[in-house]
Amino acid sequence: MAKRGILVEIGSLDPNRDYQRICFLSTNHDFPWDVEQSLSLAFFKTYGVPTISALLDQTAEFRDHAQKRYDDTKLILAEMLDHGIDSERGRDANRRLNRMHGRYAISNDDYLYVWSVILLEPLRWNRRWGWRRYTQKEIDAQLVYAHELARRMRIRDAPATVDEVDRWSRAYEAANFRFAETNRRVAGSTLNLYLSWYPRVMRPLVRMATLALLEDELVAAFGYERPPPWAAASVDAALRLRAFALRFFPRRRTPRLVTEERMRSYPDGYTLTDLGVADLDMR
Numbered sequence: 001m002a003k004r005g006i007l008v009e010i011g012s013l014d015p016n017r018d019y020q021r022i023c024f025l026s027t028n029h030d031f032p033w034d035v036e037q038s039l040s041l042a043f044f045k046t047y048g049v050p051t052i053s054a055l056l057d058q059t060a061e062f063r064d065h066a067q068k069r070y071d072d073t074k075l076i077l078a079e080m081l082d083h084g085i086d087s088e089r090g091r092d093a094n095r096r097l098n099r100m101h102g103r104y105a106i107s108n109d110d111y112l113y114v115w116s117v118i119l120l121e122p123l124r125w126n127r128r129w130g131w132r133r134y135t136q137k138e139i140d141a142q143l144v145y146a147h148e149l150a151r152r153m154r155i156r157d158a159p160a161t162v163d164e165v166d167r168w169s170r171a172y173e174a175a176n177f178r179f180a181e182t183n184r185r186v187a188g189s190t191l192n193l194y195l196s197w198y199p200r201v202m203r204p205l206v207r208m209a210t211l212a213l214l215e216d217e218l219v220a221a222f223g224y225e226r227p228p229p230w231a232a233a234s235v236d237a238a239l240r241l242r243a244f245a246l247r248f249f250p251r252r253r254t255p256r257l258v259t260e261e262r263m264r265s266y267p268d269g270y271t272l273t274d275l276g277v278a279d280l281d282m283r
Contacts, residue, residue, distance in 0.1 A: 005251035015140035022141035028255035038125035042117035047187045048221035050180035057182040062189040071265040072275040078258035100276045111155045116169035119146040129239040131246035177221045187222045
Protein backbone atom coordinates (compact mmCIF):
# COMPACT_ATOMS: atom_id res chain seq x y z
CA MET A 1 0.00 0.00 0.00
CA ALA A 2 1.22 3.49 -0.72
CA LYS A 3 3.05 5.44 1.94
CA ARG A 4 0.00 7.50 2.87
CA GLY A 5 -2.11 4.38 3.18
CA ILE A 6 -5.86 4.64 2.88
CA LEU A 7 -5.75 8.44 2.55
CA VAL A 8 -4.83 8.03 -1.11
CA GLU A 9 -8.04 6.17 -1.83
CA ILE A 10 -10.14 8.40 0.43
CA GLY A 11 -8.82 11.44 -1.39
CA SER A 12 -10.18 10.06 -4.66
CA LEU A 13 -13.69 9.45 -3.30
CA ASP A 14 -16.82 11.59 -2.98
CA PRO A 15 -18.17 11.58 0.61
CA ASN A 16 -21.75 12.06 -0.57
CA ARG A 17 -21.60 9.12 -2.95
CA ASP A 18 -18.88 6.94 -1.40
CA TYR A 19 -19.59 7.54 2.29
CA GLN A 20 -19.76 3.83 3.09
CA ARG A 21 -16.37 3.10 1.56
CA ILE A 22 -14.75 6.09 3.26
CA CYS A 23 -16.15 5.11 6.67
CA PHE A 24 -15.05 1.52 6.14
CA LEU A 25 -11.49 2.53 5.24
CA SER A 26 -11.20 5.10 8.01
CA THR A 27 -12.63 2.97 10.80
CA ASN A 28 -11.45 -0.52 9.90
CA HIS A 29 -7.96 0.39 8.69
CA ASP A 30 -6.74 3.44 10.60
CA PHE A 31 -8.91 3.78 13.71
CA PRO A 32 -10.50 0.46 14.75
CA TRP A 33 -9.47 0.70 18.42
CA ASP A 34 -10.21 4.41 18.68
CA VAL A 35 -13.72 4.05 17.29
CA GLU A 36 -14.46 1.07 19.53
CA GLN A 37 -13.38 2.96 22.64
CA SER A 38 -15.19 6.15 21.68
CA LEU A 39 -18.43 4.28 20.97
CA SER A 40 -18.18 2.57 24.35
CA LEU A 41 -18.04 6.03 25.89
CA ALA A 42 -20.91 7.15 23.66
CA PHE A 43 -23.24 4.46 24.96
CA PHE A 44 -22.04 5.07 28.52
CA LYS A 45 -23.13 8.69 28.14
CA THR A 46 -26.70 7.68 27.35
CA TYR A 47 -27.05 6.16 30.84
CA GLY A 48 -26.98 9.67 32.32
CA VAL A 49 -30.47 10.29 30.92
CA PRO A 50 -33.15 8.87 33.28
CA THR A 51 -35.69 8.16 30.52
CA ILE A 52 -33.06 6.06 28.71
CA SER A 53 -31.62 4.35 31.78
CA ALA A 54 -35.11 3.54 33.11
CA LEU A 55 -35.92 1.57 29.96
CA LEU A 56 -32.57 -0.21 29.99
CA ASP A 57 -33.02 -1.01 33.67
CA GLN A 58 -36.54 -2.30 33.04
CA THR A 59 -35.34 -4.82 30.47
CA ALA A 60 -32.74 -6.16 32.96
CA GLU A 61 -30.48 -6.95 29.99
CA PHE A 62 -27.55 -5.04 31.50
CA ARG A 63 -28.07 -6.67 34.89
CA ASP A 64 -28.46 -10.24 33.66
CA HIS A 65 -26.71 -10.35 30.26
CA ALA A 66 -24.29 -7.42 30.18
CA GLN A 67 -21.67 -9.10 28.00
CA LYS A 68 -24.24 -10.27 25.45
CA ARG A 69 -25.88 -6.84 25.38
CA TYR A 70 -22.47 -5.25 24.74
CA ASP A 71 -21.51 -7.77 22.06
CA ASP A 72 -24.89 -7.58 20.32
CA THR A 73 -24.79 -3.78 20.06
CA LYS A 74 -21.24 -3.90 18.76
CA LEU A 75 -22.04 -6.60 16.21
CA ILE A 76 -25.23 -5.04 14.84
CA LEU A 77 -23.45 -1.76 14.13
CA ALA A 78 -20.47 -3.64 12.69
CA GLU A 79 -22.69 -5.71 10.38
CA MET A 80 -23.73 -2.48 8.69
CA LEU A 81 -20.23 -0.98 8.58
CA ASP A 82 -18.27 -4.12 7.65
CA HIS A 83 -20.64 -5.32 4.92
CA GLY A 84 -22.38 -2.12 3.83
CA ILE A 85 -25.51 -0.51 5.17
CA ASP A 86 -27.35 -1.51 1.97
CA SER A 87 -25.92 -5.02 1.72
CA GLU A 88 -28.16 -7.97 2.53
CA ARG A 89 -26.47 -8.41 5.91
CA GLY A 90 -26.58 -4.67 6.55
CA ARG A 91 -30.30 -4.46 5.81
CA ASP A 92 -30.99 -7.53 7.97
CA ALA A 93 -29.05 -5.98 10.84
CA ASN A 94 -30.95 -2.70 10.45
CA ARG A 95 -34.30 -4.49 10.46
CA ARG A 96 -33.31 -6.41 13.56
CA LEU A 97 -32.22 -3.21 15.28
CA ASN A 98 -35.55 -1.58 14.46
CA ARG A 99 -37.50 -4.58 15.72
CA MET A 100 -35.61 -4.58 19.01
CA HIS A 101 -36.32 -0.91 19.58
CA GLY A 102 -39.87 -1.15 18.26
CA ARG A 103 -40.85 -3.23 21.28
CA TYR A 104 -40.67 -0.12 23.47
CA ALA A 105 -42.08 3.41 23.57
CA ILE A 106 -38.96 5.51 22.94
CA SER A 107 -39.20 9.24 22.29
CA ASN A 108 -37.70 10.67 19.13
CA ASP A 109 -35.47 12.94 21.24
CA ASP A 110 -34.02 9.95 23.11
CA TYR A 111 -33.39 8.19 19.80
CA LEU A 112 -31.85 11.36 18.45
CA TYR A 113 -29.54 11.73 21.43
CA VAL A 114 -28.20 8.19 21.10
CA TRP A 115 -27.73 8.82 17.39
CA SER A 116 -25.91 12.09 18.09
CA VAL A 117 -23.30 10.57 20.40
CA ILE A 118 -22.66 7.70 17.97
CA LEU A 119 -21.68 10.38 15.45
CA LEU A 120 -19.96 12.84 17.78
CA GLU A 121 -17.88 10.75 20.17
CA PRO A 122 -15.54 9.25 17.51
CA LEU A 123 -15.01 12.78 16.13
CA ARG A 124 -14.25 14.17 19.60
CA TRP A 125 -11.93 11.27 20.41
CA ASN A 126 -10.06 11.80 17.17
CA ARG A 127 -9.55 15.51 17.84
CA ARG A 128 -7.99 14.72 21.22
CA TRP A 129 -6.28 11.38 20.80
CA GLY A 130 -6.17 10.34 17.15
CA TRP A 131 -2.74 9.46 15.78
CA ARG A 132 -3.75 11.64 12.83
CA ARG A 133 -6.70 13.95 12.41
CA TYR A 134 -9.69 12.98 10.32
CA THR A 135 -9.70 14.62 6.95
CA GLN A 136 -12.70 16.74 5.99
CA LYS A 137 -13.81 13.98 3.62
CA GLU A 138 -13.83 11.50 6.48
CA ILE A 139 -15.89 13.86 8.64
CA ASP A 140 -18.30 14.56 5.80
CA ALA A 141 -18.68 10.85 5.06
CA GLN A 142 -19.41 10.06 8.72
CA LEU A 143 -22.12 12.71 8.72
CA VAL A 144 -23.72 11.28 5.59
CA TYR A 145 -23.50 7.75 7.02
CA ALA A 146 -25.13 8.95 10.26
CA HIS A 147 -27.99 10.57 8.35
CA GLU A 148 -28.52 7.42 6.31
CA LEU A 149 -28.63 5.41 9.55
CA ALA A 150 -31.11 7.89 11.06
CA ARG A 151 -33.36 7.57 8.00
CA ARG A 152 -33.31 3.79 8.19
CA MET A 153 -34.07 3.89 11.90
CA ARG A 154 -36.90 6.38 11.28
CA ILE A 155 -35.32 9.01 13.52
CA ARG A 156 -36.78 12.43 12.73
CA ASP A 157 -35.31 15.94 12.73
CA ALA A 158 -31.63 15.00 12.67
CA PRO A 159 -29.59 18.25 12.50
CA ALA A 160 -27.94 18.88 9.15
CA THR A 161 -24.32 19.62 10.12
CA VAL A 162 -21.83 18.33 12.68
CA ASP A 163 -21.86 21.69 14.47
CA GLU A 164 -25.65 21.64 14.65
CA VAL A 165 -25.62 18.06 15.95
CA ASP A 166 -23.08 19.09 18.59
CA ARG A 167 -25.16 22.08 19.75
CA TRP A 168 -28.35 19.99 19.88
CA SER A 169 -26.63 17.16 21.76
CA ARG A 170 -25.05 19.47 24.36
CA ALA A 171 -28.37 21.24 24.93
CA TYR A 172 -30.09 17.88 25.39
CA GLU A 173 -27.45 16.86 27.96
CA ALA A 174 -27.82 20.13 29.86
CA ALA A 175 -31.58 19.58 30.06
CA ASN A 176 -31.56 15.84 30.79
CA PHE A 177 -28.42 14.76 32.65
CA ARG A 178 -29.50 14.32 36.27
CA PHE A 179 -29.10 11.68 38.93
CA ALA A 180 -31.42 8.69 39.02
CA GLU A 181 -31.04 5.29 40.64
CA THR A 182 -31.60 3.66 37.24
CA ASN A 183 -28.62 5.63 35.87
CA ARG A 184 -26.46 4.28 38.66
CA ARG A 185 -27.63 0.68 38.24
CA VAL A 186 -27.14 0.53 34.46
CA ALA A 187 -23.82 2.39 34.61
CA GLY A 188 -22.68 0.10 37.43
CA SER A 189 -23.56 -3.05 35.48
CA THR A 190 -21.69 -1.76 32.43
CA LEU A 191 -18.70 -0.64 34.46
CA ASN A 192 -18.53 -4.03 36.17
CA LEU A 193 -18.54 -5.63 32.72
CA TYR A 194 -15.58 -3.51 31.66
CA LEU A 195 -13.72 -4.38 34.86
CA SER A 196 -14.33 -8.10 34.35
CA TRP A 197 -12.04 -8.01 31.31
CA TYR A 198 -9.00 -7.17 33.48
CA PRO A 199 -7.11 -8.92 36.29
CA ARG A 200 -8.56 -8.08 39.70
CA VAL A 201 -5.49 -6.13 40.76
CA MET A 202 -5.97 -3.72 37.84
CA ARG A 203 -9.68 -3.08 38.30
CA PRO A 204 -9.54 -0.07 40.64
CA LEU A 205 -7.20 1.68 38.20
CA VAL A 206 -9.38 0.79 35.19
CA ARG A 207 -12.48 2.06 37.00
CA MET A 208 -10.77 5.35 37.81
CA ALA A 209 -9.49 5.73 34.25
CA THR A 210 -12.94 5.05 32.78
CA LEU A 211 -14.64 7.63 34.98
CA ALA A 212 -11.84 10.11 34.27
CA LEU A 213 -12.86 10.06 30.60
CA LEU A 214 -16.40 11.22 31.45
CA GLU A 215 -17.72 14.73 31.96
CA ASP A 216 -18.33 15.92 35.51
CA GLU A 217 -22.07 16.24 34.84
CA LEU A 218 -22.25 12.62 33.69
CA VAL A 219 -20.33 11.29 36.69
CA ALA A 220 -22.71 13.24 38.93
CA ALA A 221 -25.70 11.77 37.09
CA PHE A 222 -24.40 8.32 38.06
CA GLY A 223 -23.97 9.39 41.68
CA TYR A 224 -20.26 8.62 41.57
CA GLU A 225 -17.40 10.60 43.04
CA ARG A 226 -15.29 12.37 40.44
CA PRO A 227 -11.75 10.92 40.11
CA PRO A 228 -8.96 13.28 41.20
CA PRO A 229 -7.57 15.69 38.57
CA TRP A 230 -4.32 13.74 38.32
CA ALA A 231 -6.27 10.70 37.08
CA ALA A 232 -7.76 12.61 34.13
CA ALA A 233 -4.36 14.16 33.37
CA SER A 234 -2.70 10.73 33.44
CA VAL A 235 -5.29 9.16 31.11
CA ASP A 236 -4.98 12.10 28.73
CA ALA A 237 -1.17 11.87 28.73
CA ALA A 238 -1.25 8.10 28.13
CA LEU A 239 -3.63 8.42 25.17
CA ARG A 240 -1.59 11.26 23.68
CA LEU A 241 1.57 9.18 24.05
CA ARG A 242 -0.14 6.26 22.31
CA ALA A 243 -1.24 8.54 19.46
CA PHE A 244 2.29 9.90 19.04
CA ALA A 245 3.84 6.42 19.04
CA LEU A 246 1.39 5.10 16.46
CA ARG A 247 2.57 7.66 13.93
CA PHE A 248 5.75 5.60 13.58
CA PHE A 249 4.06 2.23 13.26
CA PRO A 250 3.43 0.66 9.84
CA ARG A 251 -0.09 1.15 8.60
CA ARG A 252 -2.62 -1.66 8.69
CA ARG A 253 -2.75 -3.45 5.32
CA THR A 254 -5.90 -5.46 5.94
CA PRO A 255 -9.07 -4.19 7.62
CA ARG A 256 -10.05 -5.21 11.10
CA LEU A 257 -13.57 -6.64 10.82
CA VAL A 258 -15.45 -6.82 14.10
CA THR A 259 -17.88 -9.29 12.53
CA GLU A 260 -15.04 -11.78 12.05
CA GLU A 261 -13.62 -11.48 15.55
CA ARG A 262 -14.24 -13.94 18.36
CA MET A 263 -16.84 -12.55 20.76
CA ARG A 264 -17.03 -13.53 24.41
CA SER A 265 -20.76 -14.21 24.06
CA TYR A 266 -20.30 -16.24 20.86
CA PRO A 267 -17.05 -18.24 21.11
CA ASP A 268 -18.21 -20.52 18.27
CA GLY A 269 -19.51 -17.73 16.05
CA TYR A 270 -22.95 -16.17 15.65
CA THR A 271 -25.77 -15.53 13.23
CA LEU A 272 -27.93 -12.42 13.11
CA THR A 273 -30.78 -14.32 14.77
CA ASP A 274 -28.54 -14.76 17.84
CA LEU A 275 -28.42 -11.02 18.37
CA GLY A 276 -30.91 -9.36 20.68
CA VAL A 277 -33.51 -10.82 23.00
CA ALA A 278 -34.51 -14.46 22.68
CA ASP A 279 -38.11 -13.99 21.59
CA LEU A 280 -37.45 -11.33 18.95
CA ASP A 281 -38.06 -13.66 16.00
CA MET A 282 -41.32 -14.93 17.48
CA ARG A 283 -43.01 -11.51 17.26
